[in-house]
Amino acid sequence: MTKSAEIETxxxxxxxxxxxxxWSSADQVALDQWLKLSTAHQAAYWRLEHGWRIADRIGALGPEISRPFSLAASLQTRWKRSRTAAVAAVVFALVAGSALWFHQRSDDVVATASFVTPVGGRGSIPLADGSRIELNTDTRLHTSVSKSERKVWLDQGEAYFDVAHRADEPFVVYAGTQTITVLGTKFSVRRDGDMVQVAVLEGRVRIDKDEGIERPRPAIVSRGDIALSRGEATLVTAHALGRVEDGLAWRDGRLVFDRMTIADAAAEFNRYSRIHIVIVDPVVADIRIGGSFQASNVDAFVRLLEDAYGLDVRREDSSIIISAG
Structure with a gap:
């Protein structure tokens, strides 16, 4: 966790x-002392306090909106049970950026929210139904939630979903031309252009083509399976729980490689940094490596490559050029 994120928390x-x-007078004294320690403390507190006032105004819209999840429900649901979730949502809104709005559809109030994380950033969205979404680097998604539906559109990037079970009320994720439907499970979805990867940690999900596109039958992806979809084709790699867990190491700020080529490892690091690794030697690109690395520390990764393989490393503007020594 960064220093600024720690202060926000x-x-x-x-x-x-x-x-x-x-809350007592002694607590107030302790708060005042903490605020006096740093202008960063004061700025974080005042930003959140302002967001809190917005939350209260949203809450005044009425109890009908208490059902939807995501930022909408987190901000407006009242008192102890959801105050912590409200603060968490406001923190996420301040750190990652979000937008929120409501509209009426017949007698059903629909809450729609959008969330964005920057390159190298992560965010967590607590949901009022007990579900949770975690966003990885450079991710953009939006939600549409009412009493009768739970829908998420992953526009780009990667997200982990911990979905609370609700009988007869599926949780649907749209990613490109793929539709992922679940009732309650834990899984991740990554979207790179028209390539969509679904990895299931618990339970199972169903992958269909988007509405209007014919498909012989849906693909069922179970615990430990990874599905890669592009266009009408879906390839499922079964019984790969270790790979699923390694792929979710980003939730702890890590990247885990198991006999991955340096070219592919560099591509993963490039997702988390404005400084990109460029491999100019095809022989170097094909070297296979393994290990656990901090996603935010590209310099440490490059130093290890330099020391272990005697590679030539030079820096040019926002690039790190790697070739054979």
Whole structure:
């Protein structure tokens, strides 16, 4: 966790505690002292306090909106049970960026929210139904939620879904031309252009083509399976739980490689940094490596390659050029 994110988290906790009945004058003194320690503390606290006022105004829209999840429900659902989720959503909105709006469809209130993470950033969205979405680097998605539907559109990037089970109320993720439908499970979806990867950690999901595109039958992806879809074709790699877990290491800020080529490893690092690794030697590109690395520390990764394989490394503007020594 970065220093700024840590400060935001502490500020959010102060806001949550201040709303509890047990808040005392001693607590207020402690809060004042924490605020005086740094202007960064004051800025974080005041930003969140402003977001809190927005949350209260959204809450005034009425109890009908308490059902939808994501930022909508997190901001407006009241008092202890959801105050922490509200703060978490506001923190995410401040750090990652989001937009929120409501509209009426017959007698059903629909809440729509959009979320974006920058390159190298991550975010977590707590959902009112008990589900949770985690966003990886450079990801953009939006949701549409009402009493009768739970839908997410992954426009780009990667997200992990921990979906709470609801009988007869599926959770649907749209990624390009692929539609992923579940009732309750844990899985990730990554979208790179027209390539969509689905990895299932628990339960199972169904992958269909988008509406209007014919397909012989849906693909069922179970625990430990990874599905790669492009156009009308879907390839399922079964019994690859280790690969699924390695692929989810980004949730802890890590990248795990198992006999991956340096070219592919460099491409993964490039997703998390504005400084891109460029492999100019095809022999170097095909070298296979393994290990666990901090996604944010491209310099450490390059130094290891330099030391272990005697590679030539030079820096040019926003690129790191690697070739044979």
């Amino acid at each position: 502490i500020a959010a906790d102060w806001l949550r505690r201040r709303e509890e009945p047990e």
